[in-house]
Amino acid sequence: MALERVEVRRAAPSASGRRRLSHALTHAALIVAVFLVGVPLLFALIKATQTSDQVVTPSLLPGGAFLTNLERVWTEANLGRYMLNSFIVTIAVVVGKTTLSVLAALAFVYFRFPLRSVAFALVLFTLMLPTELLIVALFDLVSSRLGWANSYLAIIVPFLASATGTFLFRQHFLNIPTSLADAARIDGCGPLLFLRHVLLPLSVNTIGALAVIQFVFAWDQYLWPLVIMQSDERQVVQVGLRKLIDVGGQTDWGAVMAGAIVTLLPPLLVFTLLQEQFSKGFALGQEK
Amino acid sequence: MTALPTTPPEAAPAVRETQAAPAFRSRLLPWLFLAPTLVVLALFLYLPAAQTLGLSTYRSNIVLGTQQFVGFANFGELLSSPVYRQVVGQTLAFVALVVVLGLGLGLGLAWLASRPIRGGRIYRLLLIFPYALSPAVAGTLWLFLFNPEIGAVNQLLGSLFGLRPRWLDDPTLAFGLVTAAAVWKGLGYNVVFYLAALTNLPGEVLEAAEIDGASGTQSFWRIVVPLLSPMTFFLLFTNVVYALFDSFGLVDILTRGGPIQGQAGATTFLIYQLYEDAFRNFRTGLAAAQAVLMLVLVGAITLLQFRFGSRRVHYGA
Numbered sequence: 001m002a003l004e005r006v007e008v009r010r011a012a013p014s015a016s017g018r019r020r021l022s023h024a025l026t027h028a029a030l031i032v033a034v035f036l037v038g039v040p041l042l043f044a045l046i047k048a049t050q051t052s053d054q055v056v057t058p059s060l061l062p063g064g065a066f067l068t069n070l071e072r073v074w075t076e077a078n079l080g081r082y083m084l085n086s087f088i089v090t091i092a093v094v095v096g097k098t099t100l101s102v103l104a105a106l107a108f109v110y111f112r113f114p115l116r117s118v119a120f121a122l123v124l125f126t127l128m129l130p131t132e133l134l135i136v137a138l139f140d141l142v143s144s145r146l147g148w149a150n151s152y153l154a155i156i157v158p159f160l161a162s163a164t165g166t167f168l169f170r171q172h173f174l175n176i177p178t179s180l181a182d183a184a185r186i187d188g189c190g191p192l193l194f195l196r197h198v199l200l201p202l203s204v205n206t207i208g209a210l211a212v213i214q215f216v217f218a219w220d221q222y223l224w225p226l227v228i229m230q231s232d233e234r235q236v237v238q239v240g241l242r243k244l245i246d247v248g249g250q251t252d253w254g255a256v257m258a259g260a261i262v263t264l265l266p267p268l269l270v271f272t273l274l275q276e277q278f279s280k281g282f283a284l285g286q287e288k
Numbered sequence: 289m290t291a292l293p294t295t296p297p298e299a300a301p302a303v304r305e306t307q308a309a310p311a312f313r314s315r316l317l318p319w320l321f322l323a324p325t326l327v328v329l330a331l332f333l334y335l336p337a338a339q340t341l342g343l344s345t346y347r348s349n350i351v352l353g354t355q356q357f358v359g360f361a362n363f364g365e366l367l368s369s370p371v372y373r374q375v376v377g378q379t380l381a382f383v384a385l386v387v388v389l390g391l392g393l394g395l396g397l398a399w400l401a402s403r404p405i406r407g408g409r410i411y412r413l414l415l416i417f418p419y420a421l422s423p424a425v426a427g428t429l430w431l432f433l434f435n436p437e438i439g440a441v442n443q444l445l446g447s448l449f450g451l452r453p454r455w456l457d458d459p460t461l462a463f464g465l466v467t468a469a470a471v472w473k474g475l476g477y478n479v480v481f482y483l484a485a486l487t488n489l490p491g492e493v494l495e496a497a498e499i500d501g502a503s504g505t506q507s508f509w510r511i512v513v514p515l516l517s518p519m520t521f522f523l524l525f526t527n528v529v530y531a532l533f534d535s536f537g538l539v540d541i542l543t544r545g546g547p548i549q550g551q552a553g554a555t556t557f558l559i560y561q562l563y564e565d566a567f568r569n570f571r572t573g574l575a576a577a578q579a580v581l582m583l584v585l586v587g588a589i590t591l592l593q594f595r596f597g598s599r600r601v602h603y604g605a
Contacts, residue, residue, distance in 0.1 A: 022504065023405055030400050034414040037475065040429040041417075043440045047432065058443040100328070103321040110311040111318035119322055122329065128590045129333045132533045132559055133579040136566045137336035137343060161328035181311030191312045191321075220422035222537035223559075227567055238424040242541055245428065253432055260428045264421050271420040272413070279484055 048257035055254040069258035082240030092156045093218035101165030109173040126163045150231040172206045208274045209281025215270045343576035362577035371551045379557040386531040389471045394478025402486040419476030426473040427541030459549030466555045485519040525593040
């Protein structure tokens with residue numbers, strides 16, 4: 001009896017001490033991890049601010065040359081043009097993909113029509129066809145037969161359909177009570193009005209989540225623009241980065257780092273701003 | 289560029305199908321809504337896929353501008369080529385390393401960051417940001433970081449140990465560097481999805497384990513890891529696809545497939561070899577045959593994902 005009580009009394013403080021220690025260890029481990037994950041970016045941030053003389057030295061003191069560096073890549077190395085191109089392409093792909101997948105999901109969830117499962121299988125099956133693998137034939141189709149080489153169409157149109165988006169919206173719509181659609185129909189609402197006034201307001205998180213994925217995906221495109229865009233005037237910023245490094249002989253690392261920082265900002269901003277929608281939109285786990 | 293990943297397991301298709309009467313009746317409207325998606329898929333995925341199949345049976349001659357039907361000769365040439373075998377081998381090694389390291393580190397970091405500690409949100413944000421970086425940006429940052437003369441890593445190694453490895457000139461080091469960069473770049477994605485899965489773990493199970501006297505390590509290995517297996521399976525799939533395709537930008541900026549070890553560069557992976565053969569060596573048929581082989585690989589992986597991914601792998605809950 002007595003022994004037990006002693007043990008209990010002793011266990012209490014040691015448990016809380018153990019928790020404090022484990023919290024401290026967690027913090028320590030996380031700080032190390034955050035530092036290691038952040039080092040490449042931190043280094044780039046510092047070097048982007050240094051002058052061409054400083055940037056080749058081991059100095060890790062921030063300099064005051066960020067704007068000079070940026071101006072150099074922005075105008076001389078055409079970064080401004082590349083950024084504009086990437087914005088045009090990315091926004092077109094995000095808006096187009098969202099629209100097309102919402103419409104497709106609407107058809108799959110709220111209509112019964114012949115060959116519906118065949119159409120669904122056709123969308124499903126495209127998950128097995130990564131565009132990277134089709135570049136040989138796609139190049140021929142887009143450049144020779146459609147004559148789109150060096151136009152924005154070449155890096156927008158092939159990516160407008162999204163199996164992922166269609167699935168995500170379909171899944172989301174299936175979780176919305178069907179009584180809402182019935183009520184809408186009884187009220188004389190057509191599918192498009194129902195979409196506009198009921199489905200879209202209920203889909204903010206899903207749209208947000210998809211927007212993040214598609215923005216990152218479209219902004220990060222590399223292989224296809226590299227292959228299809230011969231004209232520098234229409235090239236996207238990811239391939240533009242490679243040209244910054246390639247200027248022959250001496251790489252102006254301060255300017256390249258400034259360019260890299262600017263290149264990574266848009267998806268990072270979109271990701272940070274929509275982070276909550278991003279996590280919620282996947283409806284992970286117990287879906288209500 | 290990949291049409292693939294990012295549908296987490298719960299959102300996998302065919303989860304629930306409403307058998308109720310359709311909300312709207314129309315023969316024309318659903319096809320009108322589907323038409324844009326189906327047209328784009330048919331024109332830019334199915335048609336090129338069929339043409340890739342066709343092209344893989346031809347040998348093209350750039351000089352003469354001719355195409356000659358050769359049947360399966362391209363496949364025979366690939367499968368018996370030591371260069372291609374080397375590329376397949378190093379791609380498999382790269383994919384395995386990226387997947388194992390990426391999932392292990394991702395889960396570990398997500399587990400740490402999901403614990404109820406002060407500043408958890410900030411830690412989480414700082415751990416997942418590489419998700420938003422492109423492979424090209426990642427390559428650019430690492431190229432400078434590991435620059436033999438002025439990169440931070442060699443300046444540190446040089447002043448501490450007098451070591452200045454030529455990271456990108458040595459085949460083993462270059463392979464390791466590309467692998468590490470790919471793991472780093474993919475970490476944010478894995479942490480995001482593991483964090484989401486961890487917050488959705490049934491709290492009662494973990495509490496019960498704690499009451500029963502399970503230590504943190506025990507409940508991690510005995511409860512958390514098994515419960516997370518559906519997410520692990522999904523991430524396994526997306527990470528394989530990521531390593532197979534998104535490595536291109538990274539490799540192209542960091543090493544251009546080099547340096548040489550054996551007959552091909554130590555960092556020439558399947559997708560890079562395909563690009564080289566298609567757009568540098570202009571061996572269209574051979575590149576198409578490589579695409580077909582990779583399609584078979586991706587198809588098999590996708591089927592596995594659907595076969596096992598929609599099934600609940602974990603026990604309980």
